[in-house]
Amino acid sequence: MPLLMPQNTVQTSTSSLPSSTGTTPSSASDSLIAGDVSGPAAAAVTEQPGGLRGLLQSALDSNPYFSAGFGLMALGVGAQVLRRSAVHAATIAQRRLLVSLEISSKDPSYLWFLQWMSHESARQAQLANRPLRGIEGLASRIRSHELAVETKYEQRKDGSSTAEFSLVPGPGTHYFRYQNAWFQASLAFRFFGVVVKRERATNMLDLNSGTPWETVHLTTLSRDRNLFSSLLAEARQLAQQAQVGRTVIYTAWGAEWRPFGRPREKRLLPSVVLDEGVKERVVQDVQAFMQRGKWYSERGIPYRRGYLLYGPPGSGKSSFIQALAGSLDYNICVLNLSERGLTDDKLNHLLANAPERSIMLLEDIDAAFSTRTQTGEAGFNSNVTFSGLLNALDGVASSTSQRILFLTTNHLEKLDPALIRPGRVDLKELIDDATPFQANELFTRFYADEEGLAEEYFATLRAELVSRLEEAMRAGTRISMAALQGHFIRHGAREAVQEWPELRRMAEMDKALRAQTSEGEKTFLHIEATQGQKTALQLMVDQVEAEIARMRRAKHPVPPEVAPRTPSPAALSADEADPSTLAFLLRLADDHRHAATEAKEKKQRDKKRAKAAAPVTPTQGNAKRLEDLSLSSTPRAPFAAKAASPTFNPVDPLSSGIPYHAATFLSPIPFFERGIFH
Numbered sequence: 001m002p003l004l005m006p007q008n009t010v011q012t013s014t015s016s017l018p019s020s021t022g023t024t025p026s027s028a029s030d031s032l033i034a035g036d037v038s039g040p041a042a043a044a045v046t047e048q049p050g051g052l053r054g055l056l057q058s059a060l061d062s063n064p065y066f067s068a069g070f071g072l073m074a075l076g077v078g079a080q081v082l083r084r085s086a087v088h089a090a091t092i093a094q095r096r097l098l099v100s101l102e103i104s105s106k107d108p109s110y111l112w113f114l115q116w117m118s119h120e121s122a123r124q125a126q127l128a129n130r131p132l133r134g135i136e137g138l139a140s141r142i143r144s145h146e147l148a149v150e151t152k153y154e155q156r157k158d159g160s161s162t163a164e165f166s167l168v169p170g171p172g173t174h175y176f177r178y179q180n181a182w183f184q185a186s187l188a189f190r191f192f193g194v195v196v197k198r199e200r201a202t203n204m205l206d207l208n209s210g211t212p213w214e215t216v217h218l219t220t221l222s223r224d225r226n227l228f229s230s231l232l233a234e235a236r237q238l239a240q241q242a243q244v245g246r247t248v249i250y251t252a253w254g255a256e257w258r259p260f261g262r263p264r265e266k267r268l269l270p271s272v273v274l275d276e277g278v279k280e281r282v283v284q285d286v287q288a289f290m291q292r293g294k295w296y297s298e299r300g301i302p303y304r305r306g307y308l309l310y311g312p313p314g315s316g317k318s319s320f321i322q323a324l325a326g327s328l329d330y331n332i333c334v335l336n337l338s339e340r341g342l343t344d345d346k347l348n349h350l351l352a353n354a355p356e357r358s359i360m361l362l363e364d365i366d367a368a369f370s371t372r373t374q375t376g377e378a379g380f381n382s383n384v385t386f387s388g389l390l391n392a393l394d395g396v397a398s399s400t401s402q403r404i405l406f407l408t409t410n411h412l413e414k415l416d417p418a419l420i421r422p423g424r425v426d427l428k429e430l431i432d433d434a435t436p437f438q439a440n441e442l443f444t445r446f447y448a449d450e451e452g453l454a455e456e457y458f459a460t461l462r463a464e465l466v467s468r469l470e471e472a473m474r475a476g477t478r479i480s481m482a483a484l485q486g487h488f489i490r491h492g493a494r495e496a497v498q499e500w501p502e503l504r505r506m507a508e509m510d511k512a513l514r515a516q517t518s519e520g521e522k523t524f525l526h527i528e529a530t531q532g533q534k535t536a537l538q539l540m541v542d543q544v545e546a547e548i549a550r551m552r553r554a555k556h557p558v559p560p561e562v563a564p565r566t567p568s569p570a571a572l573s574a575d576e577a578d579p580s581t582l583a584f585l586l587r588l589a590d591d592h593r594h595a596a597t598e599a600k601e602k603k604q605r606d607k608k609r610a611k612a613a614a615p616v617t618p619t620q621g622n623a624k625r626l627e628d629l630s631l632s633s634t635p636r637a638p639f640a641a642k643a644a645s646p647t648f649n650p651v652d653p654l655s656s657g658i659p660y661h662a663a664t665f666l667s668p669i670p671f672f673e674r675g676i677f678h
């Protein structure tokens, strides 16, 4: 305690000592310096506090709580200083020792890195089954426990579907070891608020697609910074390895392209059998186009080419495009215009930003547009307008990078000429049902090396099959290549010929069913009344008859356009019926049925309204209820008088002479609506 004694206090006390005491000032000050404050000097110090320090001292001495609090405060301040210094030191150390890399989901290496991580985690999972040995063994045990699943789901037109799941590192922090260096990877979802600051345009796209903007942060020691490039190169190599000999199918994911499932095995061009010369024409055209990049740029012509493949389902349009992409070592970007959530802007962006070396494929273009008007109201989910599509196609035309665009359709006749004019579509090819040439080729591909089949016998079987197809074609029955391929898969060469009638019957039924659908209606207009179509016609006749019977049962008048032609349903025989008339009659009958239902509903509505507007003579009970419900200020007499009059319109406050609010309240219509009179 004496050591805490303030110097100035000591000095002040010492100078105030009277010299008359005979004590030499030097001896007093000596004893103070030596720390000896007993005796008169000490008394002087304690008795004269003098200033803030003295006050503090006395408080500390006299109040133990105060001194304890003071001590705690000093400790807290010390701890805070220490913490700050530690944080500061850590920040400096982090800056100097660590280096981090950000990969955004916009960057191509983002997916490569995620794939690399999942590949590594699978590899390490295998290592983990081995005995633990050294740091390698330890590293193998440290693997990601925060996974995310990416599901690619495809619903096919035939109703079947496929789903592929890939496990990738999920949001969170992951540690891994690469070339003896430790890495920390933190996958953070950056939500819109943050992205707004960084990339406004991208943020808007994210808002449209509803997918969060993602980033991966990689951190390692600064001396290992070169490992980043080697890691990314390895990830890219791994991604490319997975694609060697394969075709990547990209699909639209919001406003960007993402690989759909794993890359597919390349389809070989000879495996798709098209009619004579068709394949060669398209392949040569594409190859010539690819070699003329300089020619296009020198003349300032947009470097793009559009192809339209049209024809019935199952004729090999998609298969051919896949094989063509494989032969050129290209990938395919598939876009379905009827896709939910697709807008003009997104379409434009997607067409303009397709991955390099890829063929753009717009499938079933007729399904999205049959006329120039937007078909969204007609049941499609897409918000793409026809003009939006034309703009997007023209936008592609203005791009300087190479663009190969394929459109496919089953119904050429449904397409607007503006869509397929030269400049948008440069080459159109019909990919039709099987021709004798194709049947010959496919038969050879399937059975040329079948065991136990002599060359001569093989040739005879092939000729027999081809002649049967020709005969079916003469009778108007076409067989799709998909059906022919399925038939060959099911049977050997001999049975394929023997079982030909089965294939033909199936083809006829298939056509009949197709013709039954409204989609098939137009196709139907082009067919002749052959054996195959007779089945279809019969189905249609049946439908017209059923329609007429339904109308008669419902007591709807049969439309005059239908009636004269069908004095009795039996008069319509399949042989006489003309498909276009039948299609017309069916549609007419359908329209008429709708009109009749609407008329009936309207009649009921009118009746109800008339009943509501009819003069009201309240029954005793209802009058009582009205009385109970009426406002006290409501004059009841005029209402009763008016209500008795046949011309009284209870909804018209002016004619009733009742104040407006009371009139609405008293009007029977709201009561009807509320069910009071029911």
Ligand SMILES: Nc1ncnc2c1ncn2[C@@H]1O[C@H](COP(=O)(O)OP(=O)(O)OP(=O)(O)O)[C@@H](O)[C@H]1O
Binding pocket: 271, 272, 273, 274, 311, 312, 313, 314, 315, 316, 317, 318, 319, 320, 409, 410, 481, 482, 483, 485
């Ligand atoms: N010309 C062909 N050569 C070889 N196989 C074919 C041919 N046409 C169709 N196939 C086979 O039939 C199946 C369906 O073919 P694909 O999907 O290519 O027909 P598509 O014309 O694109 O049909 P859609 O118009 O319905 O899209 C595939 O398995 C394919 O192998």
